[in-house]
Amino acid sequence: MNMPDLSRTSSSEVPDPEATSPETAATTDTDAVNALRSGVMRLSRRLKHQRVDESLSPAEMSVLGTLARCGSATPGELARKEHVQPPSMTRIVALLESKGLVRLEPHPEDRRQKVVTQTEQAEAMLEESRRKRNAWLAELAGQLDEDEWATLRAAAPVLEKLAHL
Amino acid sequence: MNMPDLSRTSSSEVPDPEATSPETAATTDTDAVNALRSGVMRLSRRLKHQRVDESLSPAEMSVLGTLARCGSATPGELARKEHVQPPSMTRIVALLESKGLVRLEPHPEDRRQKVVTQTEQAEAMLEESRRKRNAWLAELAGQLDEDEWATLRAAAPVLEKLAHL
DNA sequence: TATTGTTATACTCTATAACTATA
DNA sequence: TATAGTTATAGAGTATAACAATA
16 A cells, blocks of 8 residues: 555644745655645646736636547536536637637537537647747756756656546 | 757647646656646646635635745735735735634834734644645545655655746 | 526626825 | 825626526
8 A cells, every 4th residue: 555644744843834845855755745735736826827818718728628638529518527617618618719719519419509619720729828838837847957857757747647536 | 958858849749738648658858848737737726626615715725825934924915925916915814804814913113014914723724724635635646656656756846846946 | 307508697806096094 | 206005996707596498
């Protein structure tokens, strides 16, 4: 069993939730989990501020990402995947359609449903978005030394696995 | 110079912005940066849904975190640190005060300013919050094998450094 | 009768503009 | 005259409730 033991208290006495200092070595599993959570949350905040297209809300971007991942989907499926209520998805999809980023077509088998598909314009936008955010992250990574970067490189696929579990 | 070379295109042909498959080895810097970004964003979303106290908005939680990190601060300082406008911080601080999580005191030197300090109740809340999210993350980590966990453990402090750069 | 999606409406969070009080 | 904080008001974004069309 490799479940980290969290019954022990963190070796750090600081009560601060997200401020394990950068120099703190992850000497215990608790420290490691703490550092992981804090690092992930802070990095994600900075990544989110890296908005590519100011005219697109985070929710719209997220739907485009989901469509790119899953191909087409009905509004209901999208609402479930994005964890928003159906009326909210109606609005998001309508906005995306008005911007020419998705197409709405009738469902071939069930006339109650609709099929939402991303346009080529959306694909180009997403590619540009990904490029910009990667460049930003890469510039940060460039400020690490060789060993640190190697460590991150090795950890990247594990992080992804963790996110998918 | 150890700046990752992003002039090359990713070896993956998938146009999907956040769906590098978990099994993809980070063979190039581009892949690594991609996997890192995608993993960080997804993990952070899941972490954020782990809300401890439904009565506290993310902004309120974030202010409490900042206060824990920096000790006391004026509303203006908090607004700058949280990247919100002063009127928004007025409201957030008022809400936190009404919930007994912060105290507002007059500034000792400048009577225009106020000093916001977290209460003991807030410290207890943050400790509980951190405990819950760590437990959740640790349970995920428990589903990794020894090598993967060791990799993450090593990467945790580097992630934090990256977030602070 | 159940389900998909929409419309109507209200709530939460944040921002801008205008105001008060101190410096 | 400039700055810290507040009040008043408006704009996103989301939710719930009620409704229409279809299964």
